[in-house]
Amino acid sequence: MLGGGCFWCTESVYKEVRGITDVESGYSNGQAERPSYEDVCTGRTGCNEVVKLVYDPAVIGTREILEIFFVIHDPTTPNRQGNDVGTQYRSGIYFTTPEQQRTAQALLDELARDNPFGRPVVTELAPLANYWPAEDYHQDFFERNPHQGYCMAVAAPKVAKFRKTFAALAK
Numbered sequence: 567m568l569g570g571g572c573f574w575c576t577e578s579v580y581k582e583v584r585g586i587t588d589v590e591s592g593y594s595n596g597q598a599e600r601p602s603y604e605d606v607c608t609g610r611t612g613c614n615e616v617v618k619l620v621y622d623p624a625v626i627g628t629r630e631i632l633e634i635f636f637v638i639h640d641p642t643t644p645n646r647q648g649n650d651v652g653t654q655y656r657s658g659i660y661f662t663t664p665e666q667q668r669t670a671q672a673l674l675d676e677l678a679r680d681n682p683f684g685r686p687v688v689t690e691l692a693p694l695a696n697y698w699p700a701e702d703y704h705q706d707f708f709e710r711n712p713h714q715g716y717c718m719a720v721a722a723p724k725v726a727k728f729r730k731t732f733a734a735l736a737k
Contacts, residue, residue: 567594567694568631569614569658570639571647575721576617578708579638579728584737585625590618591700591707595660595690596653600698609652616660618697628669630735632659636677637731638724642685648720657689660697667691 570576573591580589593601596613606613619631639647641657659674661667670691677687699705708721729736 567592567616567618567658567660567662567697568635569594569616569656569660570635570641571615571655571657572650572716572720573615573617573700573704574707574717575647575724576615576635576639577706578717578721578725579634580617580619580631581706581709582725582728582736583621583626583631583634583732584735585622586619586631587622588618588620591704592616592618592697593654593700594697595658595692595695597696598698599696603701603704606654607652609654611654613654613696613698614656614658614660615654615700616658616697618699626735628666629673632670632673634728634732634735635659636673636687636689638728640683641677641687641689642683644688657687659689659691660694661691662694667693 593613594616596611598611601611645656647655659670
């Protein structure tokens, strides 16, 4: 699970990645077990907007998925992505296997050492907890609403950046 700001944006990119077989928007790593969007927006649940990724490891690995993640969002701003502010927009990697944890920690260590962003990375790394799928109207949002203002201003540029930076991984 990855939290990289608004799940519409993160989902829109990973739906374009070769080897990703399913992307689902949802909420995780807060106190609420079955939150609604309205609950999460209050900032009182501690939940993060995330995407759940299912992928074919024969086509793409955890490291490549995380490399994409660190290009398509700003991992240096706590509880914020652009104009989206709140704990639900924090940068987070939520692992389900020891391999995912090791891979993510190794990459976070490299980023701390190399400092490619000129500021410290604040991405949290934690075991997945309390995942709950987002409402149906959030699923495939960019795909269904490409001309909606937020999608055009925020999601579309992230997709374009992915396609340019990771052309070999695009579907």
